[in-house]
Every structure is written in structure tokens, then in C-alpha cells.
Amino acid sequence: MSAPLRLVAAMSGGVDSAVAAARAVDAGHDVTGVHLALSRNPRSYRSGARGCCSIEDSSDARRAADVLGIPFWVWDMSEEFADEVVDDFVAEYAAGRTPNPCLRCNEKIKFAAVLDRALALGFDGVVTGHYAQLREGPDGLELHRAVDAGKDQSYVLGVLTAEQLAHSHFPLGGSVKTDVRAEAERRGLQVAHKPDSHDICFVADGDNAGWLADKLGRRPGTIVDEDGTVLREHDGAYAFTIGQRRGLRLGVPADDGKPRFVLDIEPVSGTVTVGPREHLAVGALRAVRPLWCGEPPADELDCTVQLRAHGSEHRARVRPVDGPVDGAVADAVEVDLLDPAEGIAPGQAVVVYDGTRVVGSATITTTESARADRAGTR
Template sequence: MRVVAAMSGGVDSAVAAARAAEAGHDVTGVHLALSRNPQSYRTGARGCCTIEDANDARRAADVIGIPFYIWDLSDRFHADVVEDFMAEYAAGRTPNPCLRCNEKIKFAAVLDRALALGFDAVATGHYAQLRAGADGVVEMHRAADHGKDQSYVLGVLDQQQLTHSLFPLGGSTKAEVRAEAAARGLLVADKPDSHDICFVADGDNAGWLREKLGDRAPNHGGTIVDEAGEVVGTHEGSYAFTIGQRRGLRLGRPAPDGKPRFVLDIEPVSGTVTVGPRERLAVRRLTGVRPRWCGTAPTDLSGTVQLRAHGAELPARVRVGDAVEIELLEPAYGVAPGQAAVLYDGTRVVGSATIAATA
């Protein structure tokens, strides 16, 4: 097959490209330029989307012996991922930009361009496994190393995208990948993993949102109230908060029982943030919208649901109709509208939906 290897400049994507080439595929390395100004995104070895990362990817491609190109997708990334991130927070929701990037950029814009150029598949360094089902459907399963499993952020991929995807690292551990990179002479063998959100340069999400949104948001200032409606603090923007948040509330008055308080609700129009005890965060029912199915859409499912990257699996019953109704068999805490609920049947990813409401 002719394969585009998406090379971020990190160790995982470099080894994935090397394995694809070693398997006999005709591989071309591609680094995605996602920032209009790479120096405005994270610098140093913690992240991606920097000039340093592009150079690391090019050097890895040279060692592997494959052609290498840089594709500028910065405008598409800004519109589909960065602007979406800002709009979701301004609306009082908590998005996951990594899922949106996979859905809109890596397995849509990149895959569309690759197929148009005559390639057959896109290979990435994600930790997940693809298997052929009995009915010929391509199934996505959790990685062999559950500690590195990234199937959650891939739960937005549909069957057409999975059919044209390769995840060469799905059966390996991170330690094995680093050892292999060193044995292949790849200089990124010891490069630290990326963390946080690639386009937030210092990792301060609230500060970044405050700078970018400012007075653009209708909720650039407001009050923090307790469940009785009594004002216990003020804030500069409700977009700096998420459901379940405990730190950074800067409350002027402690709770009567002295226990910590958590964000229970965000009202984006008035800018009111409601806080209360942790037990009030418990939810047992979720309503999901905009479902994305990895194969045929189910009608009913008894399986598990994961609500955040590297979060715990929770047993659940799911009904699919006009919306995706999820009944949790044990409570979850700190679940926010805008998060993705990814559904599993054993290790197989069934699909995902965006959480619109909780109860």
C-alpha cells in the first residue's frame, strides 16, 4: 500500500512510520504544520506543533529512508479545532480538542488529501488496534498496553476512516517503542511525551482563554454562588471554569462545614458559576448528541463508557434513538457537557457521542 505516515516529531509517530516501511508499504512521511505562527505554540520538548518538532520529524524520516513533506493545515486547524475550543468554553461546555483534531484534521483533512493523491492509508503513532470483524467490518480495539491506550481520542472515527488507517504501535508498550527507536538510531528515542493542549503555549488554559476571548464572550465577568444562591466570590470569565473543578476558585467565604467546594454548574449567559459539595457532582444518566459510530450504529448496548482520556471504564446501558441515552450503573463525578462519552463492547470501540446533559 501507499501510506502517508503522519509524523509529529515525537518517538511514537517515528517508530510507526518505520514499522510501516519495514512492513513493505510505500511510505511518505508528512508533518502537519498546524500553527499559523509555530513560535506561538508550545516550545521545547513537551509539546508538538513547533519548528523543533518539524525538524525532528524530518531527521527521523531521513534515518528511516522515506520521502518527507510538510503539509500546511494551519487555517483548517484554527477553524475546526482552536475556534471550536474557544466557542465551546464560551458556551459553558468542556471540549476535548484532541478528539476534534482527530475527527477534523488527522483523519479527515489529511486522509482526504492522501486519498486524492493516490495513497491508500494514513499511519499514525496512536496506541490502538484494528482488527477485521467476522462481517468484514474494521473494528477498533483498545491497545495491548492499557496504560497508553488512546482509543478514547479515536472514538470519533467512522468505518470509512478506519478502513484507511494504520496504527502500527497498538500491540506494543511505550518502553518497547522507545527501545526500538534507539535501536533504529532515531534521535527522538528519549524525547519526552507531549502534554496538555498543543496550542496553549504555557499549559494555562484559563489564562489562554481569557486572553483570546476577553470581551468577545458574553460572560467576561460574573459571580460565584452556592446552592442557596448566596454570592461567595467573583470571577473574570466563566469560560475559565469546568464542571467538577476544585482548584483556582478563589472563594471569599469557606463552606459552612469546612469541606472543599466544586463547580456544579456554569451559566454562560449570566456568567454565574455555582459551587457545592462533591457529592452533588454525582451523575447516573447522560444524554449524548452528534454520535459517531465506528461501524453499524447500535440500538441497545450493555457495555462500558469512558468519559475522559485515560479515565476509568464505567459499566453502562445505552439506548440509541434521536439521542444517545446512557445509564451509568455506578455514579460518575465531574462530568461536563461538551465532553465525549466513548462507548465500548469489551475492548472494541463502538463509537462516541458529545455529552449534552447529565442527571
């Protein structure tokens, strides 16, 4: 058995983080539960199964720590969360991109600010309830997919560096969710059957467009077809995402009678372009600010990529490159998708896999259509 460690258990108030903390205690580690207060104005109760930053969640985390017999602290990280996650989310949508705030939170809050504070206080690492696995590989520690494919969260952990992984612990990676709930019940944890949180934690009612409208105000523009014909006006391009079908309210049907989807968003003019589903197919993309979970690939890599949190894997070839990005020189990757993907937008993350191992991630800046008659980018 390895030597006991002093660990911070990030306890969200849900079943997964509670059982993860319990398993760390069972392994003989000196565990302190920490709940992150991320909201400046936390709601007393969540709306349905949304959110993870309410007063109710903090109380649930405290009760779980009491059952486990471990110290419990609350760390106020609302300022860091607002600056690094919420403000970034608003700015990305204003720029016509589609961010993933969970990746941003993992990168900047849970495995940067929290880990930095924990190490500064003399702890050895952080335990979380993420479904992912850490394994020793030939070149060091590796991040792998979880056993429970339906709960796998390796995608949102693809932003972690080798140094951060060295101080991370994911006790649930080898378990399935039903077993975790059953274990919580056996341990007497009241959160055993608490619903999982979904959607964006700081948008309590799940109405992203309404929330963004409050932040960004009315920014009128038009919805057009691929020929430039204006179909209607709108109050803000931030209410739309690439691949969106519902809520377009176009009125006049397409000539072929088929549904139309958002193909492109131009944030300066506020123009939203729509067209048929087959025109969503992406065959290649470019992404910047790569973060590698170990040594970066030296050459082209035959691999798979995942393009959204619960999306499918796509066979791909990934090439690390250097090149101009937004007027500056920055590291980047170019990705050829052997299996075209739909609804891929700038701002999303591409996470690279070698089998079950996470190689790294990057932020998508441009995509290239898979259509033979349209090799342009968006």
C-alpha cells in the same frame, strides 16, 4: 503477506509516530512522511513537554524521515486547524461547555483533511503513532483498545467512521511504550527519549484560562453556592470546568469545612455554582451527534463507557434515540451510568465500548445527577 500499500505516515516529531513509520517501512509499504504544520505562528521550542506543533517538532520529524530513508513533506493545515479545532475550542468554552480538542483534531484534521488529501494524491491510507488496535471482526474492521492500557488512545479515536478506519494503520497498538522507546534507540532515532507532549498543543504554556481570556476578554460573573449565595465575582466563566476544585479562591470556607467543587456553569449570566464533591455524581446523560465505528446498535446496549481521555470505564446502558436538540431534530444517545461518574460536563465526549472494542462516540449535552434528592439536569 498482504500487498504493499502507498501510505502517508503522519509524523508529529515524537517517538511514537517515528517508530510507527519505521514499522510501516519494515512491512514493505511505500511510505512518505508528512508533518502537519498546524500553527500559524509556531514557537521555536516547546515549553516543557507541552505542545506538538513547534519548529523543533518539524525538524525532529524531518530527521527521523531521513534516518528511515523515506520522502518527507510538510502539509500546511494551519487554516483548517484554526477553523475546525481552535475556533471550535473557543466557541465551546464561551458556551459553557468543556470540549476535547484532541478528538476534534482527530475527527476533522488527522483523519478527515489529511486522509482526504492522501487519497486524492493516490495514497492508500494513513499511518499514525496512536496506541490502538484494528482487528477483523465478524462484521468487518473493528477498533480496539491498545495492549498498553496506560497509553491506550482509543478514546480519542472514537470519532472515526468505518470508512476512515479502513484506511488507517496503527502499528503500535500491540506494543508497550518502553519497548517503543527502546526500538527507537536501536534504530538510531534521536527522538527515542523525547518527552511525550501533554496538554493542548496550541496553548504552549498550558495556561488555558489565560489563553481563553486573551481570546474572549473579560466577562464578569459570580460564583455562588447551591442556595444562590454569592461567594465572589470572577472575570469569566470560561476559566472554570465542571469538577474543578483548585483556583476557586472562595476565601470563606464551607459550613462543613470540606472543599467545594464546580457543579454547574451558566454561560449567559456567567454564574458558576459550587458545592460538595458528592453532588458532582452523574447517573445519566444525553449525548448528540453519535459517530459509529461500524454498524450502530439497533437496541439498548449493555456496555461500558469512557468519559475522558484517561478516565475509568463505567458500566452503562446506551440507547440510540431521536429527539429535539437545540431546536432541531438530531440523532442522540441516552446513557444510564450503572457506575456513577464525577465531574462530567457538557461538551465532553462519551465513548462506548463493548469489551475492548470501540462502538462509537457522541458529544454530551446534558447530565443528570445521581443524587436521589436531585433528579435535575445540568
